[in-house]
Amino acid sequence: MAMNLGSVTGLWDVGSSMFLPLYLGSAVVLLVAAVVHRHRLLAGRSSVPGSAVTAQQAAYLTGGGRLAIYASLAALHVGGCVAVAPASGGRLVVTGALPAGATALDVAIHQAAGLGWPADRLGEHDRVAAELAMLRTGLERAGLLPTDRVRWTIRGWAHLMQVVVIVGVFWFFTQSSDGGFHLLLPIIALSTAVTILLRRPKTWRTRAGDRALANLRAGQAHLDPAQNPSWRVYGPGGAAMGVGVFGSGALWAADPGFASDCGIPNQLDSSSTSGGGPGGGTCAGSSTGSSSCGSSSCGSSSSSSSCGSSG
Template identity: 40%
Template sequence: MADDTLVVAFLLSGAALLAVSVVVRGRLFAGGGGHHLPIDPIDVAYLKGGPGLAEYAALAALRAAGAVAPDGTPGTLPVGMPRLARVAHEGIVAGSGPWQSLRTPAGREAQDQIRTKLERQGLLTSRSQRAGARVGPIVLLGAAAGGVALAARSVEPRHTVLFVLGTALLAIVGVLTLRAPYRTVAGKVVLRDQTRRNGHLHPRNRPAWETYGPAGAALSVGLFGTAAWWASDPDYARALGMSRVYVGGSGPHPYSSCSASNAPSSSCSSADTGSGSSCNASSCNSSSCGSSSGCGSSSSSCSSSSCGSGSSCGGGGN
């Protein structure tokens, strides 16, 4: 009888912990009403793919605005460009290239401002939200450990089975919910809505950036990744050694700094996205400087000899 009571108590307490954990997690990551506010295209890119994709969106805005020429030389910066784009333009003007300037304190500060804005709008999860969300999974895993101990001490087979089943459920949910999401539910709604309303900017439609302007170019890259570059500005994408499939994330940026006499703004980029599949012969020709070491063995055609005379490439991504 005592064993029956212990089993029932364990199962009921486990069910209560699961319910509380799910409810708390749902409230933490629901997000605010920020999805009703206007959102900048570069902010959309940060929301979709983090800092790396936001930087590409900022550079797309510069290209569409004529602030950087096809050969990488700087043009006039229009008034009202987002700060991240202005920082990239400063690097182009200085001759160090956009990527180097985006690695400076000014570039990191501009990115931090975007993230803070999105967190306040309830579109990105904050550090405190992620920390709070880990409490529930840790409690569930602790309860699962207790279930293991109870199962080991149980002498009744049917009780042992119930302890094991309850423990397995607690452990599975605890592990699956231990990692906090990058975006809130409201943030995911924003991306779905932006993608639905801006289907005309999809790479398959080959949108002309001259037609849609800086905001349209940045939004195209922000929503659909670097494939938008290849569809709308393939020459410059090739010159940058840009990945065809990069859509952001926590992995290494798909570029690295290198010194190349024929690369725009004295910079070129690695096509290493973590999968190392986009550095191919088409992006490593005499007019471009791709990565010579950031690609897998399948990209053996991407070598120093394909970067043109007087140029040298750097290694993998940052």
């Protein structure tokens, strides 16, 4: 056993003139490869214009599944389809029938409202969760959101760089006679890996998703809450798009009573997302219903139809 340990120690006991160039060169090559690959993975597609993105798709890109729900709620409420029951803790009630042009998510939320679901728990409703999953899948196919495989690959690069850092730290502690420089190297490698690879992006949108959303915001500037848009003028479609593009603050600005009764947080947008994607809206997939973005290109349906009045 002593001879085996001695042999291992002898192989590991190399001077800085041999180990440091090999280690540093390998670390730089791996780091550059990781950064370049990450950049390419998050590129998305450049052929999706902002005009092809619907209100609920924009909401998912901006704030994930929760904001997509709020965009649908805004359209349904402005159209007279749903409301919050008084003193009910945010439970929804149906106040009107859905029109023929309602999206699959609108239908699911309207169904949940008919069962008295609270607005802040709509994401737990099976059909709503399924439609959110369909919405996300469509955005992934359109290249506006990264797939799970892309996110796993990026994390894999991060874990690989962690191993590189651990090797450097371990070598320092076994070869610490030269002091400071050996300590500096793993610290720099560790800081670089953490800063570039281990820190999750502010959003998990692709750059194509960022561009599409930026173009959409520029084209829908009249719906900015700072412009005090009238949802009576722009209707359910404008309400959904305003929330989808500018966050839940648009709903608070237009109808603070409804937003408060629903328990909707003020200004939910991409800066408040969490989890594997925007808003953490990753739900189990389902074949129930159809999504407004269920194909490789973004769908054209939106929440622009007004609801019928209650009979």
